[in-house]
Amino acid sequence: MTNLAEIWVYLAREPLAALTATLLAWLAAQRLARAARFHPMANPVLFAVVFLAGGLLLARVDYRAYFEGAQFVHFLLGPATVALAVPLARQWRQVKRSAPAAIASVIVGGVFAAAAGVALALAFAAAPEVTASLAPRSVTTPVAMGVAERIGGLPSLTAAIVICSGIVGAALGPALLTLLGVTDWRARGLAIGTAAHGIGTARAISVNEVAGAFSGLAMGLNALATALLLPLLWQLFFG
Amino acid sequence: MIAGLTTLLCCQLIGEILARWLSLPVPGPVIGMALLFIVLLLRGGEAPRALAQSADGLLANLGLLFVPAGVGVVLYLPVLAKDWAPLSLAILAGTLAAIGVTGLLAQALLRRLDP
Numbered sequence: 562m563t564n565l566a567e568i569w570v571y572l573a574r575e576p577l578a579a580l581t582a583t584l585l586a587w588l589a590a591q592r593l594a595r596a597a598r599f600h601p602m603a604n605p606v607l608f609a610v611v612f613l614a615g616g617l618l619l620a621r622v623d624y625r626a627y628f629e630g631a632q633f634v635h636f637l638l639g640p641a642t643v644a645l646a647v648p649l650a651r652q653w654r655q656v657k658r659s660a661p662a663a664i665a666s667v668i669v670g671g672v673f674a675a676a677a678g679v680a681l682a683l684a685f686a687a688a689p690e691v692t693a694s695l696a697p698r699s700v701t702t703p704v705a706m707g708v709a710e711r712i713g714g715l716p717s718l719t720a721a722i723v724i725c726s727g728i729v730g731a732a733l734g735p736a737l738l739t740l741l742g743v744t745d746w747r748a749r750g751l752a753i754g755t756a757a758h759g760i761g762t763a764r765a766i767s768v769n770e771v772a773g774a775f776s777g778l779a780m781g782l783n784a785l786a787t788a789l790l791l792p793l794l795w796q797l798f799f800g
Numbered sequence: 801m802i803a804g805l806t807t808l809l810c811c812q813l814i815g816e817i818l819a820r821w822l823s824l825p826v827p828g829p830v831i832g833m834a835l836l837f838i839v840l841l842l843r844g845g846e847a848p849r850a851l852a853q854s855a856d857g858l859l860a861n862l863g864l865l866f867v868p869a870g871v872g873v874v875l876y877l878p879v880l881a882k883d884w885a886p887l888s889l890a891i892l893a894g895t896l897a898a899i900g901v902t903g904l905l906a907q908a909l910l911r912r913l914d915p
Binding site for chain 1: 805808811834840854855867869876880886893900913
């Protein structure tokens with residue numbers, strides 16, 4: 562019989578355990594969200610991250626060792642981003658008529674989202690690299706990491722901030738929009754996609770197909786606008 | 801399913817090559833999304849069945865794909881402990897303000913331009 566320490570060494574080295582743990586945590590998180598009747602506050606991404614982060618800290622497993630296995634899931638973010646074209650094309654007839662309004666509100670909202678984060682960080686005298694990591698907060702993870710790197714932020718801190726922002730937007734955004742009287746599914750989708758990128762879009766897709774298509778559109782547009790504009794604006798104000 | 805996934809990967813690959821070749825600031829997958837979108841529109845909007853299946857399957861579990869990067873938060877617990885006030889305020893207030901502003905503006909513009 563092999564002793565437990567040797568089995569542990571095998572598990573820590575091979576990607577199998579981390580990959581399996583990620584999928585199990587996701588299934589448990591989904592079950593929990595279902596038990597809460599898909600209330601927006603019961604966000605499955607948040608649950609799964611808490612389970613896994615807690616597990617890593619308790620078992621003293623290094624994040625890099627965990628990511629060796631989890632990267633197979635992470636890799637699928639690329640094809641999933643491409644896949645957003647499918648619902649967008651399906652809904653295009655409806656989206657097309659609203660395109661000018663959508664583009665204007667996403668650009669204004671996206672710039673506002675970046676400015677609000679930077680202003681709050683400056684007001685609290687956060688470290689410069691923390692401020693720079695906050696600026697691209699509202700766009701999808703790979704874009705935000707690239708932009709943060711260009712303006713002097715910490716890409717992986719940005720990834721954590723982006724995901725927290727997405728969870729906040731997906732969890733609290735719908736209630737806020739209802740409170741403000743934003744009942745139009747198109748406007749709700751645009752707002753969530755602009756500020757809460759893919760995590761908000763994942764929520765929007767599961768609630769309403771129109772909101773999902775507009776959320777995906779807003780996420781893509783904001784990624785484009787932020788990638789092009791933010792480094793220029795940053796140089797203008799802080800360069 | 802494999803055919804659909806291959807289409808998605810091809811679009812991403814072309815996007816990555818274009819981004820590097822032309823040194824575009826936009827990431828490859830976003831360019832891939834734009835390419836696939838144009839191709840689908842030229843075909844009349846509806847995706848072939850295999851592609852639609854793969855895309856809908858991935859998007860139905862979109863949240864899962866953010867989990868590995870999200871767990872990376874464990875690396876930043878010291879930074880979070882030190883700068884928790886600006887970080888949590890920027891994340892909470894900043895995100896909610898952006899949602900409010902975008903939602904109200906979008907609804908007002910949509911009512912005026914496309915009732």
